[in-house]
Amino acid sequence: MGGLSGRRFSESATGWLFLTPGAAIIGACVLVPTLIALALSFTQCSRFLNAHFVGFDNYLQIFRDRECLSAFGNTLYYLLLYVPLNLAMSLAVAMLLNRQFPGMKIIRSIYFVPVAVSGIVAVSIFRFIFNSGATGPVNALLTSLQSAMGFDPQPVPWLWDSHWAMLTITFITLWKSTAFFSIIILAAMQDVPRDLYEAAAVDGAGLASQFAHITVPSLMPILMMVATLSIIGAFRIFEPMFVLTGGRYETQTITLKAYNSAFQTGELGLANAISFSLLIIILLATLAMNSISRRFE
Amino acid sequence: MRPSKRTSSITPQRVLGWSLYGLALAAGVVFFGFPLLWMVRGSIITQAMWMKQPLEWIPSASEITFRAFGQLFQNPQYRMGQVLLNTALVAIFTMFFNVLFNCMAGFALAKMKLPGKGIVLPVLFVTLMVPFEGMMVSLYLTVTRLGLADTLPGLLLPMSTSAFGIILMWKFFCRVPDELVEAAVVDGADWSSILFRIMIPTAAPAVATVAVLSFLGGWEAFLWPMLITDPNSKFDVLQKVIASATVASMSGGTEMEWTFLMAAALVSTLPVLLMFLLGQRFFIVGLTGGAIKG
Numbered sequence A: 001m002g003g004l005s006g007r008r009f010s011e012s013a014t015g016w017l018f019l020t021p022g023a024a025i026i027g028a029c030v031l032v033p034t035l036i037a038l039a040l041s042f043t044q045c046s047r048f049l050n051a052h053f054v055g056f057d058n059y060l061q062i063f064r065d066r067e068c069l070s071a072f073g074n075t076l077y078y079l080l081l082y083v084p085l086n087l088a089m090s091l092a093v094a095m096l097l098n099r100q101f102p103g104m105k106i107i108r109s110i111y112f113v114p115v116a117v118s119g120i121v122a123v124s125i126f127r128f129i130f131n132s133g134a135t136g137p138v139n140a141l142l143t144s145l146q147s148a149m150g151f152d153p154q155p156v157p158w159l160w161d162s163h164w165a166m167l168t169i170t171f172i173t174l175w176k177s178t179a180f181f182s183i184i185i186l187a188a189m190q191d192v193p194r195d196l197y198e199a200a201a202v203d204g205a206g207l208a209s210q211f212a213h214i215t216v217p218s219l220m221p222i223l224m225m226v227a228t229l230s231i232i233g234a235f236r237i238f239e240p241m242f243v244l245t246g247g248r249y250e251t252q253t254i255t256l257k258a259y260n261s262a263f264q265t266g267e268l269g270l271a272n273a274i275s276f277s278l279l280i281i282i283l284l285a286t287l288a289m290n291s292i293s294r295r296f297e
Numbered sequence B: 001m002r003p004s005k006r007t008s009s010i011t012p013q014r015v016l017g018w019s020l021y022g023l024a025l026a027a028g029v030v031f032f033g034f035p036l037l038w039m040v041r042g043s044i045i046t047q048a049m050w051m052k053q054p055l056e057w058i059p060s061a062s063e064i065t066f067r068a069f070g071q072l073f074q075n076p077q078y079r080m081g082q083v084l085l086n087t088a089l090v091a092i093f094t095m096f097f098n099v100l101f102n103c104m105a106g107f108a109l110a111k112m113k114l115p116g117k118g119i120v121l122p123v124l125f126v127t128l129m130v131p132f133e134g135m136m137v138s139l140y141l142t143v144t145r146l147g148l149a150d151t152l153p154g155l156l157l158p159m160s161t162s163a164f165g166i167i168l169m170w171k172f173f174c175r176v177p178d179e180l181v182e183a184a185v186v187d188g189a190d191w192s193s194i195l196f197r198i199m200i201p202t203a204a205p206a207v208a209t210v211a212v213l214s215f216l217g218g219w220e221a222f223l224w225p226m227l228i229t230d231p232n233s234k235f236d237v238l239q240k241v242i243a244s245a246t247v248a249s250m251s252g253g254t255e256m257e258w259t260f261l262m263a264a265a266l267v268s269t270l271p272v273l274l275m276f277l278l279g280q281r282f283f284i285v286g287l288t289g290g291a292i293k294g
Helices: A004-009 A009-041 A056-062 A066-097 A106-113 A121-129 A137-148 A163-187 A194-202 A209-236 A241-243 A253-261 A268-295 B012-043 B046-052 B066-075 B080-113 B118-126 B131-146 B152-159 B163-175 B176-187 B190-200 B204-220 B223-228 B239-250 B256-280 B280-292
Strands: none
Touching: A004 B152, A009 A268, A009 B080, A009 B131, A009 B152, A009 B163, A009 B190, A056 A066, A056 A268, A056 B204, A056 B223, A066 A106, A066 A209, A066 A253, A066 A268, A066 B012, A106 B012, A121 A163, A121 A209, A121 A241, A121 B012, A121 B239, A121 B256, A137 B066, A163 A209, A163 A241, A163 B012, A194 A209, A194 B131, A209 A268, A209 B131, A241 A253, A241 B239, A253 A268, A253 B131, A268 B131, B012 B256, B046 B256, B066 B256, B080 B163, B080 B190, B080 B204, B080 B239, B118 B163, B118 B223, B131 B152, B131 B223, B152 B204, B152 B223, B163 B204, B176 B190, B190 B204, B204 B256, B204 B280, B223 B239, B256 B280
């Protein structure tokens, strides 16, 4: 085996050898596709890569095409529903679970079950929970409640109706994500010193004031992180709409519109312009959230 | 602990507070636990039971059948054995490659003389912000151009490393004292034994995070397998099968009986759920480590 000097000499070569597999894959699967998306977004081309340059036409198209505009609108609607609810529910669940008594371990395990259920499986189960007609449990409860109160039983077409589909999908994504985010918040909560609360209680501070003056400020960094991740997640939402509605009932999101433009109508230029706009939006949102969080540090 | 009146006396307010707390806690148990129960119920009831109006919440013994679990594996239409094997292979390969490649790259960036390091790290941080959904179309075009559509390498390639994992390992390895590495070099250890004997054991929590997240990522992958493999491909994975059966069921199609669909969902969930319940502490360290330290 080579001596010390040989090893020194080969250090940078070995370093690059170690770095190469990871760097090459990220280059081929993130960097190159991002550049291709940027390049194709300025072209018109169909499935067979017969691209010709059209300048900013695809980006202008986004503002002219009703379907594109509604995709951005639907995503924004989902974001406005999902982000505040996710933040409030994750915090509430973490607070509920932040106590110690016999049996709490089992209760926590039940609360965290959604973490072990894949997004697709969750969507699949809720498809039956929110089944139309009276065969789904939600409608069964609703209709029996309606009859008990003397109304005509009227089941709701939860996933087959423009008023309800986006609300129902938000409910489903919240089920999955609150479990995950409350684990993170709970972990941070356990680092908040107990004596802060005891001192506040001695000073006569009520629960509401303890929440406003101790819980929220000490969790602020983690809450900002949850907010940032929720915003990114909301812009990226794809699976539930793809599986449950295919974008019908006013649930076509940005990502689904990009997918449909590429694989249904074969407008690769437009698809990549939408994709690249999404990338820029997420980049800007992340930077904005980071600069806001820095103020709380 | 200071003795105080608040903690000892039983006042009506405290009783009310505790009942409200108990009520909220119970509501949460129902909210988070019910879908799992509904999946299990759905996987063992007859098709007639599915269609029953009004809904009967608890099926009687005559309406329970375990036919789905046998049929999924025996009936060539569902070929669950093949699908399960594919899913397990994808999950295990994804985990193996992520742990290996991310540790190697993180180690090189943290502890080795590396010309060009100053460019690699900022580029990694930028790629961290590129959402998969934002480049799935061009990634599909790239991998297809490489001739890897509907192949196992094509399926694994984009999942086999992550900028996030490399950065996580880099951060952890940076905390290991340089003296430890220098001493090993003086003792004549080569770089790979420094990585595997010293660095990886020291950074066990970060390795656990990468392992848990990448295994889950492989097991639960849907979007990329759906894009890059053909319909009814021999590389079909569980999530793709469940998703396409669910899509069909939305418009009344019966690609798969509903009982079978819920049984497939149970097959997908059970291994992860068992891992989660048995290794909850490990699992949660993995998940939160991913979010907090990243």
